[in-house]
Amino acid sequence: HAEVGAHLLQMQIIWCALGFVACAIMAILDYAILKKLALPIFVGALFLAVMVFLPNFGQKIYGMRLNGASRWIHIPGVGSIQPSEIVKIALIIMLAWYCDRSQRKMDTFKRGIISPGIIIAAALGLIFIEPDRGTTILLAAVSGMMLLVAGVRLKHLFVPAFCGATALAVSILHSPMRMNRIAAWLHPQDHLNGAALQAHQSMIALGAGGVTGLGLGNGLQKLGYVPEIQSDFIFANIGEELGLIATLFVVVAFLLITVCGIFISLRSRDNFGCLLATGVTFLISLQAAINIGVVTSVLPNKGLALPFISSGGSSLLAMLIGVGILLSVARRAPVREKTVREKVSKSGIDAADNPFAARAT
Numbered sequence: 001h002a003e004v005g006a007h008l009l010q011m012q013i014i015w016c017a018l019g020f021v022a023c024a025i026m027a028i029l030d031y032a033i034l035k036k037l038a039l040p041i042f043v044g045a046l047f048l049a050v051m052v053f054l055p056n057f058g059q060k061i062y063g064m065r066l067n068g069a070s071r072w073i074h075i076p077g078v079g080s081i082q083p084s085e086i087v088k089i090a091l092i093i094m095l096a097w098y099c100d101r102s103q104r105k106m107d108t109f110k111r112g113i114i115s116p117g118i119i120i121a122a123a124l125g126l127i128f129i130e131p132d133r134g135t136t137i138l139l140a141a142v143s144g145m146m147l148l149v150a151g152v153r154l155k156h157l158f159v160p161a162f163c164g165a166t167a168l169a170v171s172i173l174h175s176p177m178r179m180n181r182i183a184a185w186l187h188p189q190d191h192l193n194g195a196a197l198q199a200h201q202s203m204i205a206l207g208a209g210g211v212t213g214l215g216l217g218n219g220l221q222k223l224g225y226v227p228e229i230q231s232d233f234i235f236a237n238i239g240e241e242l243g244l245i246a247t248l249f250v251v252v253a254f255l256l257i258t259v260c261g262i263f264i265s266l267r268s269r270d271n272f273g274c275l276l277a278t279g280v281t282f283l284i285s286l287q288a289a290i291n292i293g294v295v296t297s298v299l300p301n302k303g304l305a306l307p308f309i310s311s312g313g314s315s316l317l318a319m320l321i322g323v324g325i326l327l328s329v330a331r332r333a334p335v336r337e338k339t340v341r342e343k344v345s346k347s348g349i350d351a352a353d354n355p356f357a358a359r360a361t
Contacts, residue, residue, distance in 0.1 A: 008230055008311050011079065011313060012311055012313070012316070014313070015312075015313030015314075015316050015317055016316060016320075018313075018317060019316050019317045019319075019320030019321070020320060022317060022320060022321050022324060023320040023321060023323050023324035023327070024324065025324065026321055026324025026325050026327070026328055027324045027327035027328050027331065028328075029328060030328065030332060031272070031273055031276060031325055031328040031329055031332070032272070034093050034096075034097070034272075034276070034325075035097055035100070035272060037093075038093050038094050038096075038097035038098075039094070039097075041090045041093055041094070042090045042091070042093065042094040042119075042123075044090070045083065045086045045087045045089075045090035045091075045123075046087070046090075046122060046123065046126065048073065048081075048083035048086060048087075049083045049084065049087055049123075049126040049127065050126065051073050051083065052071055052072060052073055052083055052130065071083075071084060071130050071132055079313070081313070081314045082312070082314035082315070083314075084127050084130070084132055084135050085312075085314040085315050085317070085318040086314065086318060087123050087126070087127065087139075088135070088138075088139060088142075088283060088318055088322075089280075089318050089321055089322055089325075090123070091119070091120070091123045091139060091142075091143065092142065092146070092276065092279035092280060092283065092322075093276065094119055095116060095119060095120070095143060095146050095147075095275070095279065096146065096272055096275035096276045096279060097272065098115070098116055098119060099116065099146065099147070099150035099151075099271070099275050100150075100270075100271050100272040100275060102115070103150070103151065103271055106147070106150045106151035106152050107151055107152065107153055109156050112147065112150075112151070112152040112153065112156055113147075113152065113156050113157070113159065113160060116143075116147060117160055120139075120140070120143045123139065124136050124139055124140060124143075127139070128171075131171075132303070133168065133171070133172075133178070133302070134290070134302030134303045134304045135304065136168075137168070137302070138283070138286060138287055138290065138304065140164055141282070141286055142279055142282050142283050142286065144157055144161065145278065145279075145282045146275055146278055146279045146282075149265075149274065149275060149278045150271075150275060180194070180195045181195050181300050181301050182300055183195070184196035184199070184300075184301075185199070185297070185299075185300035185301070188200055188297065195301070197227070198226055198227055198228070198232075198233060198301060199294070199295075199297045199301065201221055201225045201226040201236075202221070202226055202229075202233050202235075202236035202295050202296075202297075203236075203296070203297060204221065204225075205219065205221040205225075205226060205236040205237065205239060205240035206236055206239040206240065206247070206295075206296070208220070208221075208240050209239045209240040209241065209242065209243045209244065210243055210244065211243050211244045211245060212242075212243040212244075212245060213239070213240065213241045213242040213243030213245075213246065214240060214241055215241060216241050216242065217241065218241060219237055219240040219241040220240075221236060221237065221240055222237055222240075230310070230311040231305055231310045231311045231312055232291065232294070232295075232301075232303055232304065232305060232306075232310065233295055234306050234309050234310045234311070235247065235250065235291060235292055235295040235306055235309075236295050238250060238309075250292075250306075250309070251292065254284070254285060254288040254289075254307075257281070257284055257285065258281060258284075258285040260326075261277055261278075261280065261281025261282075261284070261285070261326060262281060264277045264281070264326055264329050264330045264333070265277035265278045265281060265329075267330075267333040267334075268329050268332075268333055269332055269333055269334050273329040273332070273333075274329075276325055276326075276329055277325075277326055277329045277330075280322040280323075280325055280326050281326070283322065284307050284319060284322060287304055287305070287306075287307055288306060288307050290302055290304050291304050291305065291306040291307075291310075292306070307319045308320075
């Protein structure tokens with residue numbers, strides 16, 4: 001376990017460094033450049049998503065199948081990357097670009113639903129057949145929120161929402177593994193040695209940690225009791241080793257990110273920036289909410305990482321790029337000019353005693 005942990009830490013540090021560099025570059029650049037790069041970025045992300053299904057690409061780069069899913073690409077010297085994480089950011093950029101161009105016609109069914117629906121279907125379709133239902137649901141929700149902000153009528157969204165929900169329900173009903181996950185979520189006591197194992201052990205970890213935790217590195221559930229605790233169930237490990245205080249800190253941190261993202265979106269200089277900020281903010285906050293919901297057994301197992309914290313280079317890189325986009329939008333928000341009354345008040349002079357301030361206001 002020590003050797004595996006050291007390797008994971010080393011890789012996470014490398015990806016973290018790359019992510020911070022990418023974040024800094026995005027923050028420095030004007031996000032308007034993404035308008036010109038939206039289509040190439042989106043097409044490139046879709047190409048990577050297709051590559052996960054190729055068993056051998058050039059004898060060196062090839063798709064990987066793990067736990068019945070094709071979600072990774074192996075690149076010698078780099079390791080495995082998960083294209084669906086790149087697709088998340090690419091889809092947000094592409095949708096923001098399209099909605100900005102069609103801003104005045106987004107209330108029509110053709111421009112507001114059908115045209116962007118093709119873009120969304122291209123991305124979600126590839127992720128859906130990996131299969132990765134969790135990411136599909138996440139991106140569908142993010143896309144829907146962006147369309148609403150762009151001006152799509154709520155009643156128009158009912159049609160794709162109904163079709164998507166129906167397709168999801170059919171896929172679950174025809175998948176014994178997913179039906180077993182739903183059954184384990186509804187009746188965990190009957191599946192403690194099967195599909196409910198992760199959720200059950202994660203609840204034990206959270207309970208064992210109490211208020212202050214067992215101490216950093218002293219957790220027991222990471223010793224094979226909770227599968228994938230370093231990624232999807234890292235929140236349980238935080239609760240066990242650092243306690244309720246740390247888990248509440250994590251929740252509050254994501255709430256602050258959400259609030260800051262909303263303010264950035266509202267104060268953006270244009271519609272494109274508003275949509276970018278909305279998409280990134282909703283992506284981070286909703287993914288965090290789903291992950292925490294799964295760990296605490298509020299939701300069935302979805303297999304989504306906890307942003308910025310879970311092990312996984314692709315996810316960390318994508319999320320930090322998203323933060324860089326948020327910072328770029330925030331840095332270029334129009335500065336509200338202070339009124340004469342505010343300037344006078346700040347100087348300590350009563351505005352009522354200043355005839356120039358009274359006249360100006």
